[in-house]
Amino acid sequence: MAKKNGKIAANKKKTLMLLSMVLPGTLWLFLFRYVPIFGIVMAFQNYKIVKPQKVTILGHTFKLNNYVSNLLSSDFVGFKNFEFLFKAPTTKVMIRNTLGYNVLFILLGLVISVAFAIMLNELTSKLTAKTYQTLMFFPYFLSWVVASYFVTGFLDPTRGIIPNMMRNHGWQVIDFYNTSKPWPFILTLSNVWKQTGYSTILYLAAITGIDTSQYEAASIDGASKWQQIKYVTIPHLKTMIIILFIMNVGKIFNSDFGLFYNVPNNSGLIKDVTETIDTYVYNAIGGTGGNFSMTAAAGLMQNLIGFICIMIANTIVRKVDEDSALF
């Protein structure tokens, strides 16, 4: 009996200890991830910034926190913010851009990285392969702010290499930061530049994990290189492709803010091809006279649709291949 009680006490102590370990992380998640979820009420309000209010409870007067008093004194407007959002002409543009670029990036990212991973794997010299891998991984470690300077080096209207080359050849000089046309290409190239190394390495790791005897067997059976890629490599990459695909689809309404904000220098004249939901939301809170409620509404839409997308994608994957599902 005493032994059993001792065991229960030990178990209790263990649980308490483990609970104390998750405490800091849980506290952080609660404050920075769960409390903001309640802040979504802003999307249904006409959010105003007011003077901090005071409340009296049981004879004690407390000064309310800024945010709390703003929330309490703002009027509820129902779905008005969403109506505004859907009516605004810029909304269509930013949704089109967000979705369009994402689809493009997902497809290109998949094709280029899988191709590069297969190529690297075929190289005879492993040292050469390693060198290529290291070099193409470099941009992944840089920020978009740094990348924006790199782009400036080439595109700056007065000193950039490309405008100068045009000038020297007597061609018409394109003012890149004020011309929409080239930006879908520039943004796509920038994205490929930064992300390819990362995903190539992911796929390459999966390819290196394939048993080489499978290739030898296929080769003895007379399978050409193409056939080997088609029937051995690609099927082995399926899980990885599916997992990355679900993750990307879940983020289809999100955009890489740094890419769309820093690389085009947040230039106003090319917004029709560079504005995404994220840059819109940021410009509204960072710029002057931003409308917090509208942007909260945009953010909520973004998160809800993202949530639905990832759920649907995961369900489909679960039906097709249960092991590949994310959860």
Added chain:
Amino acid sequence: MAEIALNQKRRRINAVSIPAEVAINIVMILFCALCIVPFILVIIISFSAEDSIRAIGYSFLPQAWSVAAYEYAFKLGDALWRSYFNSFYITVLGTILSLIVYILYSYALSRKDFKYRNLFTFINFFVMLFGGGLVPTYCVTKQLLGLSDSYWAIIIPMLLNPFNVIVLRTFFQSSVPDELIEAASIDGSGEYNTLFKIVVPVAKPGIATIGLLTAIAYWNEWFIPKLYISASDKLHVPLQYLLMKMQADAEYIAKNSAAMGAEAGMAMMNLPTQSLRMVLVVLVVFPIACAYPFFQRYIISGLTIGSVKG
């Protein structure tokens, strides 16, 4: 004939044909060039004489070389070195704090005998799927919690990334055998003692991976400072954010140094603005460019663990 046969023998069995391999090399060389040439250009600009930039613009072959921009950067000190210090400080402190939170949380989740394991796994996982969005998060951080214009305002909002928790938990599960923890417990080792004396040494590679990813994230961060460091706060600006301010206002650094002394004010008169900006880019990228070839091994192993589903 014999020579060809010999050549083929030397190559791997089942290798691609030689023309194919040449083609692969060409593609790879072109892409790798694309990856590093922009940085080389920036280095060259930083060493270009301002006159050359004025005359022929940025170029891989400037008319004249100069270290003037570097000299100015070192003379103009204050704003620049302050930012350098800030970036290092935030990176080191942030990484240490993050790692402590990650290790504690992930370890508890990795323990199959933890009674509330599923609950806390879900709490961490859910925020990857749904969140309040930028505006409420901004309001909560700045207005409710009062985090702004301090190092904490940069460190705390990025203390935890749920994805890293999952990666580290998976690493603990796969690299630390349950028997090891059980044995320690039978020997009377307390939970914290077991974690830091036994589990952490075994799981070092996984912890190193998360630590490196976190350090890079802190070093490269510009968005959080942009949100929570106001324009009037000159003390807590990290390098990336300083660079961003200079993208909008080329003379930002000179203006802010000029306020510090007459000498710097003099220097501003003929400031090599263009190359100076690129000097800053070089200073930001240089530590990463030197270090990443050595630590990419850890990152790669981390990525491959991370791709194990949560």
